[in-house]
Amino acid sequence: MTELVAVDIGGTNARFALARLQADGRIVLDEPVTLGTSDFASLQTAWEEFERRIGRQAPRAAAIAIAGPVNGGTVRMTNNSWVLHTGALDEQLGIDRVTVINDFGAVAHAVARADADQFVTVCGPEADLPTSGTVSVIGPGTGLGVAHFLRLPGGGYHVQSTEGGHIDFAPMDHIDDLILQRLRARHRRVSVERVVAGPGICEIYQTLATLERRDPQDLDDRTIWTRALERSDSLAVAALDRFCLSLGSVAGDFALAHGSSAVVIAGGLGLRLRQLLPTSGFAERFRFKGRYEQMMAGIPVRLIVHPQPGLFGAVAAFQSQYPQQEQQQA
Incomplete structure (x- = not known):
């Protein structure tokens, strides 16, 4: 030992x-x-x-x-x-x-080694993680962690850490455009981590407040997350729904970029969203990849629940x- x-x-x-x-x-x-x-x-x-x-x-x-x-x-x-x-x-x-x-290289090791009962379904086919191919691991927390690993013949695997959280944010609709516009006013370049990470919910919340011509409250991200998950603030709930949409888009982008056989959501926020993600707009945005929509629908997306x-x-x-x-x- x-x-x-x-x-x-x-x-x-x-x-x-x-x-x-x-x-x-x-x-x-x-x-x-x-x-x-x-x-x-x-x-x-x-x-x-x-x-x-x-x-x-x-x-x-x-x-x-x-x-x-x-x-x-x-x-x-x-x-x-x-x-x-x-x-x-x-x-x-x-x-x-x-x-x-x-740290997300470590999480990828955990995904590769964890037992099947440590995963729950977010969307896609009901099946265990594949025994071959590439698995993407994505997790929102203080930042956005991204890694992937390749299953090797004979049962081994190889982990590749990345800084994928710093790729460009790609808006998908008018509200995403407004979020990007807000962030671009303060940052030379807007990465996905500015939106799809814990602090990003503040930017989403403030964008929605401006859209509805409300006087924006100066709330920190912890307060907005708490209100959203408790469903005590309708605008915070709407911001959380938008966060799930953006996370679905990003997860689908990495599945395409990595040639993934499966995707696993991890991170502290991922675990807090365990009940919400399967019923949110995550799956729709994950699949929404034009000519590859049918292929995306066949990719299992799981959430790791290892503590x-x-x-x-x-x-x-x-x-x-x-x-x-x-x-x-x-």
Whole structure:
């Protein structure tokens, strides 16, 4: 058995958990400790707080998922101010082995490894995830995470992390045009993450308020999400419906771009939308791809309901980098 620390660092929270790799390859996670990234100056100081919380020194191995591009010695996070120097993590954290991966690359590992009962249907055919082909993984949270993985002959898979959340936002109707116009007034370039991520609901809400000639309330995204999900504010509900439409469009675009056999929705907001997405306009927008509408209707779209896919997937990535035989020899 190998014990390690799993870390999932997002734009808002950093989650830590002790994890164990069993001799049979199973991954066991303890309950996570969640720390606000804005409450700590760096990963090192947050790591020290995690050790204080668990009351002992952490294991000397770690699997770290980060919301940002992982393609060199320095990782600058997309939605907070932490900077990680991957070559110095052993000295800073007192570890011998570490895997560092993009956070949605980690989620893709989780999707590839999770049991069938960890998924629910959003739209498309009722079937388990395919055993061959490419699976796209898309998740709205503080930002918009995008990754995909390819099933390989013999049962393996290969994960490709991306920064797909930063492709251009493509409006589909008059209201989308108004959302784009509002965002373009403040940003040189408008990416899909400006709309299809947690803070994006503010832009949708304010656009709808202007459309209806209402005096716009200065509400933060948490308040709008709460009102929408509680259905206590009709304009917030309309903004949430529009969010689901846009998420469907984006998910369909990535299915086309990746040549996907299936699509999986993940992320903190994805899980909160578990009951709403199947009955929203998501499926219509997902299929609405012109001459490829029939093909899109045949692609299964699922939602992963694993409580900690980022942590689970980070450990799966570590397991891939350090096979069990190597772990036993270390």
